[in-house]
Amino acid sequence: MSVELSERGLVALLTLNNPAKLNALSGDFMNEIHQKIHDIDKKFNVLVVTGCSRAFAAGVDVHEIQELSHERAYLENFIDHRWESILDVKIPVIAAVSGYALGGGFELALMCDIVVASETAIFGFPEVNLGLMPGMGGTQMLTSIVGPKIASEIMMTGRFVTAAEALSLGIVSRLTDENLLLEQTLELAQKISEKSTMSTRMIKDAVRLAQNVGLAQGIKFERQMFRSLFSTSFKQKGVAAFLEKK
Numbered sequence: 001m002s003v004e005l006s007e008r009g010l011v012a013l014l015t016l017n018n019p020a021k022l023n024a025l026s027g028d029f030m031n032e033i034h035q036k037i038h039d040i041d042k043k044f045n046v047l048v049v050t051g052c053s054r055a056f057a058a059g060v061d062v063h064e065i066q067e068l069s070h071e072r073a074y075l076e077n078f079i080d081h082r083w084e085s086i087l088d089v090k091i092p093v094i095a096a097v098s099g100y101a102l103g104g105g106f107e108l109a110l111m112c113d114i115v116v117a118s119e120t121a122i123f124g125f126p127e128v129n130l131g132l133m134p135g136m137g138g139t140q141m142l143t144s145i146v147g148p149k150i151a152s153e154i155m156m157t158g159r160f161v162t163a164a165e166a167l168s169l170g171i172v173s174r175l176t177d178e179n180l181l182l183e184q185t186l187e188l189a190q191k192i193s194e195k196s197t198m199s200t201r202m203i204k205d206a207v208r209l210a211q212n213v214g215l216a217q218g219i220k221f222e223r224q225m226f227r228s229l230f231s232t233s234f235k236q237k238g239v240a241a242f243l244e245k246k
Contacts, residue, residue, distance in 0.1 A: 059103025
């Protein structure tokens with residue numbers, strides 16, 4: 001089994017565990033991820049995705065695409081909805097990245113809402129060196145974070161991005177020691193899991209919307225969600241507890 005799912009209270013931990021191939025992403029591998037996280041939001045409040053020490057995921061399995069022609073890739077629908085399963089998860093998703101996060105692995109991390117990385121993490125889109133380009137949304141997601149100029153330079157050169165640079169560019173939320181990566185990521189996940197599930201899900205929706213619509217439309221949507229939270233039990237308890245402390 002290349003993908004393991006474990007429970008940490010209200011936090012689900014998805015571990016990519018195929019170190020021999022540096023967690024290279026194949027159709028079978030992505031289908032396994034899809035099956036593991038299907039309807040995961042019905043049981044958990046936060047999902048953490050991590051890999052092994054050498055690699056979060058080192059891109060698409062090159063052996064699988066070696067013989068693929070344009071016609072076959074199109075007719076066989078290579079890279080289908082299963083490859084975007086992380087994007088469909090309704091609860092907050094945190095990536096804990098150590099080692100290589102390249103190509104599809106980089107895109108997998110970008111699909112997550114928060115990225116915590118060890119100082120050994122290395123990001124990049126080396127597809128251009130194979131005569132290819134990102135195909136799991138990388139051109140869109142990276143551009144929305146770092147802007148078109150920097151995104152173009154990273155993808156057109158195929159160069160690696162260090163953990164420190166990724167932090168400075170806003171790709172990574174925080175850096176930590178490799179030995180503390182999972183522990184600190186789970187602590188962050190636990191903290192979020194204790195918040196109102198309606199609030200965290202709506203914040204996620206609003207942040208995603210901000211990447212796809214104009215400011216005025218985004219603010220309007222945010223305000224509608226903000227008002228809707230007034231009817232939740234978590235809001236009633238939270239406000240009452242705050243006023244009691246005062």
